[in-house]
Amino acid sequence: MSSPSVQVVIVDDDSSVRWIIEQSLDLAGISYVSAATGAQGIELINLHRPPLAIVDLKLGAMSGLDVLRGIACPRQTKALLITGYASSLRDQLKDLPVLAVMEKPFDIQDLLRVVEEALRPSA
Template identity: 35%
Template sequence: MKKDSILIVDDQPGVRRLLLEALRQAGFRVFQAASGEEGLQKIISEKPSLAILDMKMPGMSGVEFLRELHRRAWSLPIIVVTAYEDKDLAEQARKLGVQYFLHKPFDLSHLYHLVDIALAQQCYPDLEVLTG
């Protein structure tokens, strides 16, 4: 089993379940949160290697979640999953350190590829990454 752990922060139970099952099958330890607030608590308690974040959630949005990570100086790779082509939202996420985006609907092979790249980038920060 891989030692890396992944936190899924998404308000949609079906999306969380799909990601949870796919990532566990790939050998990751996976935690999930239904809100940004719950996600912040899971980061404290579980210390994941990577987070997969939905941008459009009730309560704390994905951007607010990213701002809170930035405010607390917490650093971990984030993959943003979104069904919306919102260039302003994507730019805000980039300014808050997000490098990886996955658009719904997505192929699981693309998810695995982005996870591998994000985790490799965390281990080797000078690695040049192309995310296509």
């Protein structure tokens, strides 16, 4: 079922943010698929079971945390959360497979560093 070719699933309802993350991953030669809604994100993550999902915290009806809770195989997929406003988030991350939280606007070099770290076989 899982497709080994997809390394990252991007879940963000904002097309500009999706676009800049896609550009960054293209630069590093990392394969990805993108989702514009939380529901679509869960579907893609569970289909591809990538090592990493980059998930926006605020996704309209659903939150990024809802997406993480919907991951069927949390051992396989870790998450990089991105947010415009990270107040009092720490408590809610308990038991969720979150590698890191990045605040927008982020440096794409920093983003790629976290992504490459997550994709390293030993990670």
